[in-house]
Amino acid sequence: MKKKVAIVGWRGMVGSVLMQRMREENDFEGLDLTFFSTSQAGQPGPAIASGAGPLVDAFDIEALATHDAVVTCQGGDYTKEVHPRLRAQGWDGYWIDAASALRMEDNSVIVLDPVNRDVIDRALDQGIKDFIGGNCTVSLMLMAVHGLIQQGWVEWITAMTYQSASGAGAAQMKELVVQMAQIGAAAGGAAADAQAPVLEVESTVSELLRSADLQITQFGAPLAASLIPWIDRAMENGQTREEWKGQAELNKMLSLDPLLPVDGQCVRVGAMRCHSQGLTIKLKRDVPLTDIEAAIRKSNDWVRLVPNTKEATLQQLTPAAISGQLDIGIGRLRKMTLGDDYLTAFTVGDQLLWGAAEPVRRALNIVLGR
Numbered sequence: 001m002k003k004k005v006a007i008v009g010w011r012g013m014v015g016s017v018l019m020q021r022m023r024e025e026n027d028f029e030g031l032d033l034t035f036f037s038t039s040q041a042g043q044p045g046p047a048i049a050s051g052a053g054p055l056v057d058a059f060d061i062e063a064l065a066t067h068d069a070v071v072t073c074q075g076g077d078y079t080k081e082v083h084p085r086l087r088a089q090g091w092d093g094y095w096i097d098a099a100s101a102l103r104m105e106d107n108s109v110i111v112l113d114p115v116n117r118d119v120i121d122r123a124l125d126q127g128i129k130d131f132i133g134g135n136c137t138v139s140l141m142l143m144a145v146h147g148l149i150q151q152g153w154v155e156w157i158t159a160m161t162y163q164s165a166s167g168a169g170a171a172q173m174k175e176l177v178v179q180m181a182q183i184g185a186a187a188g189g190a191a192a193d194a195q196a197p198v199l200e201v202e203s204t205v206s207e208l209l210r211s212a213d214l215q216i217t218q219f220g221a222p223l224a225a226s227l228i229p230w231i232d233r234a235m236e237n238g239q240t241r242e243e244w245k246g247q248a249e250l251n252k253m254l255s256l257d258p259l260l261p262v263d264g265q266c267v268r269v270g271a272m273r274c275h276s277q278g279l280t281i282k283l284k285r286d287v288p289l290t291d292i293e294a295a296i297r298k299s300n301d302w303v304r305l306v307p308n309t310k311e312a313t314l315q316q317l318t319p320a321a322i323s324g325q326l327d328i329g330i331g332r333l334r335k336m337t338l339g340d341d342y343l344t345a346f347t348v349g350d351q352l353l354w355g356a357a358e359p360v361r362r363a364l365n366i367v368l369g370r
Contacts (some may be wrong), residue, residue, distance in 0.1 A: 001366050002032040006067040008034060008058045009074030010046065013170045014098050018073055018357040027361060030370075031339075034067065036060075038074065049354065061085050069094040071364055073357070076101035083130075083301055094367045098133045098360050105247060110253040111363040112132040112354075114300040115146040119255050119367060131363045134253055135245040136355030137266065140275050142250060143354050144330040144347040147299030148281065148292065149260065155282040159246060159264035162278070163231060164271040164319065165223065166351050172218045176270055179224035182214055219268070228268040242266040274319030275355060276348045286340040289333070297331060302354070304332030322348045326358065 022028055028048050045052030056063050058078070064070055064086055070093065072078065079101040086095075095102075102108045108130035109123040110116075120131070133139075141159060148154050150260045159185040164222045165176040187204045190196040208214055215248035221228050232242040247262040254260075269276075296305050304327045306316045315321060316332040329348040338343035349355060 002030060003069065004032045004034070004067040005199055005368075006034050006056075006064055007071065008036045008038075008072040008078065009098075010277055011074055012075075013036075013166065013173075014352060014356045015073035017097075017352045018071075018193050018361055021264070021353075021361050023048070024171040027365065031368075034063070036064070038078065058082070061089055062214055063308055065089055065091040065093075066319055067092075067093055069096060069364060069367060071096045071360065073098040073360070075099050076268060089313065092129065094364075095130045096132075096360055096363050096367065097130070097135040098356055102130055102133075103132045103134065105130065106133050107315040110249055111366075112129075112139050112142060112253060113359070113360045113362050113366060114141045114302065116253050116255070117366075119253070120363070124367065131367060133356060133359045133363075135242070135249050136167055136351045137163060137242070137275050137277065138246055138249045138253070139359060140328065140351070141246075141277055141279070141301060141347060142253065142348035143328040143349060144277075144303055144343065145279065145281065145296070146254075147295035147297075147303075148283075149254065150299065151287075153283050153285070153287050153292075153295075153297050154260060155284045156261040157246075158280045159262065160278040161231075161264065161266045161274040162269045162271065163242075163266060163274055164269070164273050164351050165169075166273040167228065167355070168218070168268065169230075173272060175215055175218040176223050176272070178215050179222060180270075183208060217327070223268060224270050229265060231268055239263070240266060272323065273325050273350055273352050275351045276319065276346065277287045279343075279345045279347065280336070281343040281345065283343055289335060292343065293333065296333075300329070302326050303328045303330060305333070308332055317346060317348055319348060323350055324353075325350060326353055328354060 035052050035055055037055040038058045041055050041057040043055050045055050054099050061191050076099040079097055079099050103110050111131045111132055115336055165173045183205055184207045187201050190201045205225055232240045235244050250262050251259050306312050306329055313331055317329045322329050331343055332346040336344050
């Protein structure tokens, strides 16, 4: 008998990537699918191999409750409104969610099966039914360095992030492109003129960045030709919530005891959809670099260790090289002058794939036993 699966939020940015990946992996086959919408109920559903009927109202609790699993990329506000109502009705199906609303709840598991399949399996045995995708930056970091944590070598991690516009949302991605276009239009003539003084170009760009003419409706500040060293809301200890998630979510995801300290600063940069991180890792002892490289390589099927050379770094360890791929790049790996028990590395991963849609896609298959 086919499992009944409800999909909500399938037209948004993360939802669109999820749909793409499910098509690529033939995940729709063998499922009885219903597509729900918060705004277009009654209209035709998406064209998929197994067919789909009209869209159903995403707030119809009775309709949702007829399904074995609900997969949602609709966002946290939807989760907060619908999930408790659905559970209060007695629904005992699987709730699989890309939003953050339920991540830290006691009865939920943050899913990233290449690094925490044991935690997921244990939760299934315990009857847990809420499986939530993790913070994109945390997930991408773990895909890169979990092999070191797994070996018990890591004392603490500090991550300085370079997070893409896609992590903020589709409107923010578009605003970045608009800012780029505005800058290009303002400075294009002088920039193309090899004889024009470069300081004139810089002055033109800087003047635009500080003016009211640059579109900053979404970010509140220029991102193109600049950066924004603040992501999410403030915490009482001076962190932003995005920075707080590093330790909180990593430790819950891996079910670690004692806690592994993780901190750093989260910065928005002008990349489109890849998050990068500069890591400082304090090791518990001096582990040979060859052993570190071996542990990274064997930790999962998607991590790619990039040689610490300029050529390899430029070709393989940039957002431009990684965007749209499941590969997780890690390079610039070396011991630090701080001491042989200090390691530095640079990682790059696609925020919309392993940072968002892919763990959700895989979680659905796991809970349905596929």
